[in-house]
Amino acid sequence: MLREFKAFIARGNVLDLAVAVIIGAAFAAIVSSLTDDVIMPVIGQLAGGLDFSSYFVRLGEVPANYAGSLTDYAALKKAGVPLLGYGAFLTALIKFVILAFIIFLLVKAANRAMGKRLDAEEATAEEILLLREIRDSLRR
Template identity: 40%
Template sequence: MGMLQEFREFAMRGSVIDLAVGVVIGGAFGKIVTALVDKIIMPPIGLLIGGVDFSRWVITLKEAGVDAAGEAVPAVVIGIGDFINTLIQFTIIAFAIFMVIKLINALHRKEADEPEAPPAPTPDQELLTEIRDLLKAQGQAR
């Protein structure tokens, strides 16, 4: 029962829940970036360099065929286009994360640059201030 209680305490910590939320949001962001690259960025680039569809850009190591039993054997290919798409996706995600971290750091720096309010005077300081004010008032009355 002790291990179950420890696990429950671990899972209910704020940092673990924050991490889980971050993973879910990151997965969704990854899907958005994948769609952006595959459907919006790469088609115009492919068109500009001669109508290349990067998703079909492969190096064929062995052509598809039929084995001795009559079963179809798929081609063995290296998916260069998929690799290029993944590199572009990684670059976009890395840049987005960089910008978020830069924004967070700027906000932290801004908070650190704000001067703190001076502390309230101690009772001794208040008493000395009153004495000074009284002495000034007496000096002006003469």
């Protein structure tokens, strides 16, 4: 069983997948930073505040024993106040769109590169076939 596991892990597809997951996680951190630290502050400034991710609408009453700020989204959420966190949702949506667009560009570039490589492989196969025909003609 251990030998089968080693063979499974040593296969290229599994290693490629592991590398892709690690790079994907690092890439997600970069996109999160881009969104949280660069894009959303600009959008928030245009919308009238600096932290757009904390925009919300309170849907219910605040507990009587709550002593925090009525404008602190995280504290209200922790206290169990029903909130419509449209700012947090919009931030997550923008992160998704950025990530999806970048993945689209990467897949598009990879497809273009793979297409060129396949064309080269097809040309090589045609050249081999032509050389075999020439060889066979010379033998005759």
